[in-house]
Amino acid sequence: xxxxxxxxxxxxxxxxxxxxxPTNVLIVGVGGQGVIMVSKILARLSQLQGLQVKQSEVHGMxxxxxxxxxxxxxxxxxxxxxxxxxxxxxxLGLEWAEGLRWLRYLKPGVGTxxxxxxxxxxxxxxxxxxxxxxxxxxxxxxxxxxxQVPSAYAPDATGMATELGNERVANTIxxxxxxxxxxxxxxxxxxxxxxxxxPKTLDTNLKAFEAGRAWTKxxxxxxxxxAATQAxxxxxxxxxxxxxxxxxxxxxxxxxxKMCPERCLALNDHQIVELVKPEACTGCRVCEWLCPDFAIxxxxxxxxxxxxxxxxxxxxxA
Amino acid sequence: xxxMPQRQSLQGNQACALGAIAAxxxxxxxxxITPSSEVAERMSKELxxxxxxxxxxxxxxxxxxxxxxxxxxxVKSMTATSGPGFSLKQEHIGYxxxxxxxxxxxxxxxxxxxxxxxxxxxxxxxxxxxxxxHGDHPIIVxxxxxxxxxxxxxxxxxxxxxTYRVPVIVLYDEAIGHLVDTxxxxxxxxxxIQDRKWASGPAEGYLPYAADEDGVxxxxxxxxxxxxxxxxxxxxxxxxxxxxxADVSRVIGRLLDKIERNRDAIEQYELTxxxxxxxxxxxxxITARSSERxxxxxxxxxxxxxxxxxxxxxxxxxxxxxxxxxxxxxxxVPEMNAxxxxxxIERLCPDSVTVSGINRFDGLPIDPGEVxxxxxxxxx
Amino acid sequence: xxxxxxxxxxxxKAGEKSDHKFEIRDYLRLDLFPHFLCxxxxxxxxxxxxxxAIHDLDIELDQLAVVSGIGCSGRLSAYIDANTFHTxxxxxxxxxxxxxxxxxxxxxxVITGDGDCLAIGGNHLIHAAxxxxxxxxxxxxxxxxxxxxxxxxxxxxxxxxxTTTPLGNQEPGFDACALAKGxxxxxxxxxxxxxxxxxxxxxxxxxxxxxxxxxxxxxxxTEIYGRKNELGSSPEMVLSQKRSILPKFDGTAVDKPFRAxxxxxGVLVREDRPEYYKAYRxxxxxxxxxxxxxK
Numbered sequence: 001x002x003x004x005x006x007x008x009x010x011x012x013x014x015x016x017x018x019x020x021x022p023t024n025v026l027i028v029g030v031g032g033q034g035v036i037m038v039s040k041i042l043a044r045l046s047q048l049q050g051l052q053v054k055q056s057e058v059h060g061m062x063x064x065x066x067x068x069x070x071x072x073x074x075x076x077x078x079x080x081x082x083x084x085x086x087x088x089x090x091x092l093g094l095e096w097a098e099g100l101r102w103l104r105y106l107k108p109g110v111g112t113x114x115x116x117x118x119x120x121x122x123x124x125x126x127x128x129x130x131x132x133x134x135x136x137x138x139x140x141x142x143x144x145x146x147x148q149v150p151s152a153y154a155p156d157a158t159g160m161a162t163e164l165g166n167e168r169v170a171n172t173i174x175x176x177x178x179x180x181x182x183x184x185x186x187x188x189x190x191x192x193x194x195x196x197x198x199p200k201t202l203d204t205n206l207k208a209f210e211a212g213r214a215w216t217k218x219x220x221x222x223x224x225x226x227a228a229t230q231a232x233x234x235x236x237x238x239x240x241x242x243x244x245x246x247x248x249x250x251x252x253x254x255x256x257x258k259m260c261p262e263r264c265l266a267l268n269d270h271q272i273v274e275l276v277k278p279e280a281c282t283g284c285r286v287c288e289w290l291c292p293d294f295a296i297x298x299x300x301x302x303x304x305x306x307x308x309x310x311x312x313x314x315x316x317x318a
Numbered sequence: 319x320x321x322m323p324q325r326q327s328l329q330g331n332q333a334c335a336l337g338a339i340a341a342x343x344x345x346x347x348x349x350x351i352t353p354s355s356e357v358a359e360r361m362s363k364e365l366x367x368x369x370x371x372x373x374x375x376x377x378x379x380x381x382x383x384x385x386x387x388x389x390x391x392x393v394k395s396m397t398a399t400s401g402p403g404f405s406l407k408q409e410h411i412g413y414x415x416x417x418x419x420x421x422x423x424x425x426x427x428x429x430x431x432x433x434x435x436x437x438x439x440x441x442x443x444x445x446x447x448x449x450x451x452h453g454d455h456p457i458i459v460x461x462x463x464x465x466x467x468x469x470x471x472x473x474x475x476x477x478x479x480x481t482y483r484v485p486v487i488v489l490y491d492e493a494i495g496h497l498v499d500t501x502x503x504x505x506x507x508x509x510x511i512q513d514r515k516w517a518s519g520p521a522e523g524y525l526p527y528a529a530d531e532d533g534v535x536x537x538x539x540x541x542x543x544x545x546x547x548x549x550x551x552x553x554x555x556x557x558x559x560x561x562x563x564a565d566v567s568r569v570i571g572r573l574l575d576k577i578e579r580n581r582d583a584i585e586q587y588e589l590t591x592x593x594x595x596x597x598x599x600x601x602x603x604i605t606a607r608s609s610e611r612x613x614x615x616x617x618x619x620x621x622x623x624x625x626x627x628x629x630x631x632x633x634x635x636x637x638x639x640x641x642x643x644x645x646x647x648x649x650x651v652p653e654m655n656a657x658x659x660x661x662x663i664e665r666l667c668p669d670s671v672t673v674s675g676i677n678r679f680d681g682l683p684i685d686p687g688e689v690x691x692x693x694x695x696x697x698x
Numbered sequence: 699x700x701x702x703x704x705x706x707x708x709x710x711k712a713g714e715k716s717d718h719k720f721e722i723r724d725y726l727r728l729d730l731f732p733h734f735l736c737x738x739x740x741x742x743x744x745x746x747x748x749x750x751a752i753h754d755l756d757i758e759l760d761q762l763a764v765v766s767g768i769g770c771s772g773r774l775s776a777y778i779d780a781n782t783f784h785t786x787x788x789x790x791x792x793x794x795x796x797x798x799x800x801x802x803x804x805x806x807x808v809i810t811g812d813g814d815c816l817a818i819g820g821n822h823l824i825h826a827a828x829x830x831x832x833x834x835x836x837x838x839x840x841x842x843x844x845x846x847x848x849x850x851x852x853x854x855x856x857x858x859x860x861t862t863t864p865l866g867n868q869e870p871g872f873d874a875c876a877l878a879k880g881x882x883x884x885x886x887x888x889x890x891x892x893x894x895x896x897x898x899x900x901x902x903x904x905x906x907x908x909x910x911x912x913x914x915x916x917x918x919x920t921e922i923y924g925r926k927n928e929l930g931s932s933p934e935m936v937l938s939q940k941r942s943i944l945p946k947f948d949g950t951a952v953d954k955p956f957r958a959x960x961x962x963x964g965v966l967v968r969e970d971r972p973e974y975y976k977a978y979r980x981x982x983x984x985x986x987x988x989x990x991x992x993k
Contacts, residue, residue, distance in 0.1 A: 249731055253738035253920070258933035289894035290936065292742025293732055294722050345800050366982035368992050371799045371975075376825035380792035383785065383822075387765070387796030390783060391804065395796065413786055540781035540797075540804055543760050547727075547776050549784035558730065558776065 022052075022075030024083040025178075028102045029094030030120050031066045034171045037196065038092070039070035041175065045184055045192045046074035056081040066122070067098055092178060094171060095120050096154075097138040100145065112181050113149045116157040116170055117142055153177055155215050161208060166201065169208035176212020186213075241283030242299040243275045249295035256287035256296060324503040330465045330495040331398075334424055334488065335360035337472030338396050340509055343422070344370035345395040347384035349377055349403060352436040353492040354426040357398035378403035382410035382423070389419050390548060392516075392539040394476055398424035400492075401434060404443060404450070411485050412451030413550045415573065418483035418527070418535065420514055422475045425487055426495040427603075429681045438681030439493035441603055441654035445661075447487050448632045454570065456577045458486045458584060459632040461602040465499035471629065477512035478584060482576050483534055489631060491654065493604040493683050517544055525555040527569070533576045577633050586629035587638055591617055595624030597696055598646040600639070600663055602628055605652050605684050612689035621697045634662050643667040648696050652676035652684050672696075725749040725759065727779050734773060738924075738932025740917030741838050743891040745774050747915075748807070748836060751901035763804045765794040767819060769845045770919075771811035771838045788819030791826045794833050802975045805905070808835040813843045816852040816872050823874075823912070827881035830909045831974040836901065837874055837912065840919035848922040859926050878912035879967050885911035886967035890939040891918065896964075903965060908973045916963075 025042060029035040039055055046053045057070035071083045085105050090112045093099020099115030106113055121137045146152045155177065161170035172193065179189045190206065197205045252271040264277035265287060273295065275281065288298045328336070334357050338346070346361035348354075362372040371388075375381040381397045388395040399407060404425045414421050429435030430442050443450075447459045458478050462471040472488055479486040515536035517524065526546040529535045535555075538544035551559035552566050560566060577584065591613055592598065601609035606627045613625045626642060628635050643649065649667055651660040653675065660675045667673050676684055676692055726749075735742050752762065759780045766775035768787035775782040781804070785793045790808045798806045815823055815837045826833060842860055843849040850860040850867050853874065857866040878886045885907040889897040897915060904911035916939060918924060920932045929935050983991060 246731075251732070251737035253932040255738060255933045255936055258931075259936070289746065290743055290892070291746075292735060292737075292739050294726070294742065294746065295732075297721070297723070345796065347796055347799075366986060367990060371978065373795070373799055375792065375795070376821050379789060380795070380822055380825070383789040383792035384796030384799070386785075387783070387793035387798075388800035389796075390793075391763075391797045391801035393800035395800065409786055410789070540763055540801060541760055545759055545780055545782075547782045547784065549776070550786055551784065 022054075022073040022078045023090075023182075024088045025072045025074075025090045025092060026069065026083055026088045026102055026105050027072065027092045027094070028067070028069040028098040030098055030122075031068050033068070033094040034168070035068045035070050035094060038094070038171050038175065039072050041192055041196050042072050042178075043074070044195065045188055046072075048188055048192065049074075049184060051075055052078045054078045054081040067101065069098075069102065090114065090178065090181065092174060094118075094174065096142075100138050100140065103145075103149070106149065109150060111149075111151070113145070113152040113154075114174055114177050114181075115152075115154055116174060117154050118156070118158040118170070151181075153216065155212075157212070160211055160215075164204055164208055164211065166204050166208075169201070169204050172197070172205045172208035173212035173215070176209040177215055178212075179209070180213055180216050239283060240301050240303050241281050242301075243278070243281060243287075244297040244299055245273055245275065246295045246297075247272045249293045251293050251295075253292065255290050255292070259286055259290050261286060323505060326501055326503055327498060328465055328469075328501045329356060329498045330468045330490065331356035331426065332360045333465045333469040333501050334398070334472050334495075335364055336503065337469040338422070338476065339364045339368060339370075340469075340503075340506060341394065341473040341476035342511055342513070343394045343396045343476060344368065345373070345385070345388040345393050346370075346397065347373045347375050347381040347388070347395065348397045349375055349381045349399070351378070351400045351403045353428055353495050354398040354400045354403075354424060356495075357424055357426075361396075361398075378406035379410065382407040382421075385421050385423075386410055386414055386417075386419050389414075389421050390417075390540070392537075394420070394422075394480065396422040396424065396476075398426065400426045400428045400436070401430045401440075401443065402432065404446065408446075408450040408452075411457070411487075412453060412455055414485040415451065415455035415457060416453075416550055416552070417548050418537070418573070419485075419548075420476075420479040420483050420537075421485050422472070422479055423485060423487045424472070425489050427489065427491045429679070435681045437492065439491040439604060439654065439683055440679060440681065441491055441605065442656075442658070442679065443489060444631065444653070444655065444658035447489050454574060456482075456484045456573050457632060458482070458484055458577065458630065459489050460486065460586075460629060461489050461631045462629070463490070463494060463603050463606045463627065465494065465497055466501050467629075468494065469501055469503070473509060473511075474586075477510070480512045480514040481534070482580060482584070483514060483537065484576065489603070491604050491683075494607075517542065521545070526557045527553065528555040529572055533572055533579055581633055581636070584630055585633055585635040585638070587635040588625075588627040588629060589638075590614075590625040590627070592624030592626065592642060595622050595642075596646055597621065597623040597648045597650065597693060598626055598642050599623060599650045599652065599689065599693070600626045600628070600659070601652050601689075602631060602659070603654075605654060608684050608686045609652055609689050611686035612693060615686065615690050616693045616697070619694075621693060623693050623697070631659070634666075636666060639663065639666045643671050647671060649673045650676065650689070650692060650696060652689050652692070654684060655679055720750050720753045722746055722749055725753065725779055726777055730777055733777055735770065736844075736919075736921035738918065738920035738935065739770070739844075740840060740891040740915070740919070740936070741770055741774060743894060743936075744836070744838050744897065744915045744917055745777065747891075747894050747898040748809075748901055749778065750898045751905055754898070754902055755905055757805050757905070761803065761805055763794075763797055763801070763806045764809060765790045765797065765806065766809040767811065767814035769811045769814050769843065770840070771809055771814060773845075774809050774838075788814050788817070789822060790814070791819060791822040791833070791835060794835075795822075795826060795829070795831055798831050798833055799975060802832070806833045807905070808833055810835060810837050812837065812839040812841065812853040812872075812874070813851045816874055816877070820852075820877075823878065824881035826910050827878050827883035827912060829974045830882070830884055830971055832908055832910070834901075834904045834907070834911045835913070836904075836915060838915045838917045839874065840917045840923060841871070842919050842923040844919045844922050848919075848926060858923070860923070861926075874914045875912070875962070875966050882971075883912045883967060884909040884969040884971045885965075887912075887965045888914040888916065888963045890916040890963065892936050892939040893963075900965065903968075907968070909969075909971060 043053045051074045053074040088105040093115030157170040157173040250272045257265045262280040264280040266276045268274040348358040365372040385395040385397045429438040429440045460471045462468040475486040517536045517538040521543045538546045547557040554560045599609045616623045762780040764775045765783045766772040767790040849862040852872040854867045887900045889900045904913045918935045
């Protein structure tokens with residue numbers, strides 16, 4: 001709207017008088033979790049308070065399990081539908097890594113971070129083909145995050161919801177938590193909730209809402225510690241791959257060299273196969289299976305993770 | 319439990335089947351062919367009663383192969399056939415000889431060559447029985463000439479085969495194969511049965527073709543832990559192939575020597591009126607029956623004639639033959655072929671001895687009169 | 699311990715079960731190595747798959763009998779540390795029939811080739827299929843008589859050059875699986891050596907099948923057939939097996955390996971029919987009465 005600054009003075013006045021800008025809430029999660037539903041509830045709630053609301057979301061493009069986000073801005077007057085980086089008053093994560101992904105949108109020092117510690121590890125985060133390679137999922141512990149964000153809430157909402165008998169009310173628990181950091185009257189939350197959730201589940205949802213509100217008053221030290229181990233799992237064992245090449249059996253057919261998906265084999269000056277890139281070898285055994293001469297044996301052993309060489313450990317971290 | 323000998327009226331081919339069962343044969347693989355089919359028929363009836371297996375294979379070659387497969391599994395096995403089928407089995411007889419797989423092949427001879435005369439007797443497979451398969455090889459051929467003898471020699475064929483790990487051929491003609499006679503079946507407990515030597519001792523370093531002092535290696539039985547290799551390639555004591563001349567000459571030499579060194583135990587013959595004989599008739603199978611009658615008639619008319627009836631055609635009783643050849647002036651060899659056994663006799667007789675034959679290959683047995691006439695002619 | 703850690707553990711356990719413990723050297727007669735096969739020969743890959751399947755089925759080597767015929771395929775039995783029989787040309791199935799009938803306690807596997815099994819030994823294949831004795835027949839099809847120097851075989855593709863088809867082969871090739879199926883085989887399958895794990899699984903199913911199982915392995919003769927027909931280097935030949943192969947789940951899809959014709963791979967036939975030896979023995983006992991049978 002290019003005419004905004006010149007054609008409508010009234011609005012300009014209003015904008016000037018508005019000491020406080022809109023409140024920004026970023027709701028994030030993965031496809032199928034209910035990001036849209038949660039943001040609709042929040043939007044409706046704001047409307048009932050007589051505020052302007054703008055909501056902007058990405059959905060549909062994200063397949064089930066993919067990243068979904070929804071920007072909600074409400075206030076006396078809202079212009080832009082999206083929240084600039086570092087401007088979110090609240091980041092509400094329905095999934096742990098999605099919460100972390102959007103953490104940089106939070107207002108430094110003052111924003112509130114609320115996220116379920118539930119982890120949904122996407123298959124494509126496993127970029128390393130090795131058997132038990134570390135996936136690309138967030139490696140930070142909950143304790144680390146909580147320490148960095150002054151106002152952070154990281155409940156195991158899904159676990160709590162499961163205890164209530166319905167895993168899907170985890171969102172409502174988070175809404176309950178959110179209600180404690182926002183100014184809307186509690187009654188309004190309950191009314192809107194009743195409007196949106198299926199009537200059959202209302203009872204459970206209300207319980208979940210209360211559970212969320214109650215969570216802030218509890219001492220969460222043990223929970224956080226528990227969750228820490230869950231959030232940053234270390235594979236207990238590490239596969240070590242060794243290629244045993246029987247040179248006198250190799251007949252230089254070249255099959256292994258050409259078929260290796262990692263291109264880590266080559267024929268040497270004597271036309272005998274050699275492992276030239278041991279660090280790339282994943283132990284997939286294609287060479288072993290296709291060697292007509294049984295000249296390659298892939299030995300895979302499992303060793304405790306802490307005994308692997310520093311070099312290999314570095315590689316895992318990378 | 320001891321039983322009295324049983325007397326039964328049996329056809330030659332049926333006696334053969336009963337002999338095989340008595341010898342411990344527990345698998346028969348065959349293919350129908352005149353005039354041997356009755357062996358298979360009787361075996362198909364008898365084997366299920368002793369927890370054995372009868373199988374009619376898809377062809378003659380397969381039958382012989384199945385017999386070898388079974389024997390390599392450790393079970394005494396046999397097949398029966400006639401001329402055309404015998405020709406087809408030759409490759410596997412060679413395999414049995416080289417790989418030292420005990421087996422018994424019944425060959426009921428019929429008129430040949432080729433399809434020839436399926437229902438007519440002949441003795442044309444004398445040389446094929448010895449040299450039918452390619453290469454130098456050991457083999458034993460036994461030749462019964464009565465129904466009783468078919469029973470006994472079938473048992474002996476198994477015993478020889480098991481003892482020396484060679485293929486043994488029971489060679490008789492259609493005439494006695496289809497002859498029905500009274501047979502005395504001995505008490506089973508009184509029958510002498512030989513089983514092959516089985517490998518024993520540690521599997522480590524075991525050599526499947528390392529022979530004992532008798533020239534015969536003990537046989538490994540699948541499942542006993544020896545895990546050996548059997549091949550039709552010329553092989554070392556280890557069982558694996560070799561082409562090194564010195565090795566080949568040693569291992570093939572031993573194979574052939576198995577028969578040579580044990581000739582005394584293997585060779586069997588029957589002599590009639592030979593002590594003072596000037597004329598010797600050598601005959602086997604149905605022809606031996608005619609010859610015996612002719613010899614007896616000739617003796618009645620004062621002719622000094624004797625009969626040598628080899629029961630093992632191969633190895634031919636050489637020593638005895640040479641001994642007799644030193645005593646007689648004429649050897650007569652009647653046989654139902656164009657002259658096969660006579661070649662062996664000629665080889666064994668000095669020049670001073672005349673060797674002549676009676677040969678017919680028209681599908682008719684040689685009758686006693688024919689032999690007698692010839693004896694009389696020679697004695698003049 | 700978290701759930702995830704537990705899952706990792708169970709995954710590792712599964713990995714150990716499936717491939718960790720299989721050391722091919724435990725199954726070989728190491729004195730005979732390196733084996734005599736040419737560089738790139740598919741038979742070696744097939745042999746690995748077979749031994750792997752035997753490993754996974756926990757078949758004791760003492761109880762395993764491998765019967766092979768003549769030709770490149772025939773030589774494979776010697777390399778297996780079991781009871782092995784290198785028999786005559788075309789007849790391994792007939793030998794195996796005798797062996798299995800005499801020793802039903804043994805696992806009997808036949809290794810044969812396209813010439814061995816379909817030309818000189820075709821008769822035995824069809825009757826073994828009909829009889830349904832519990833034998834697993836593995837036919838390595840490389841489309842050529844390799845051992846004798848590269849003559850045309852019953853499975854040589856059209857227009858291919860061999861030493862006896864210097865102008866290109868004009869005889870249509872054999873579909874061995876269709877033959878086995880037509881003859882009544884109760885288990886028929888085909889796989890390429892490139893898909894080693896699929897081949898191993900197929901062999902495993904064939905070995906576990908109670909009855910006659912026939913498995914055709916599409917193998918490569920790289921040095922003789924491949925060279926003569928300019929089919930590419932060893933890796934290229936192996937990889938070319940993959941051209942237009944479609945996975946097969948229900949027997950209706952058609953795979954097209956690089957060889958002639960529209961050939962299916964995977965399990966093509968699986969039927970339940972009484973195994974011959976068991977049926978024979980059971981019938982004999984039924985007719986004669988068990989008491990009448992003397993051991």
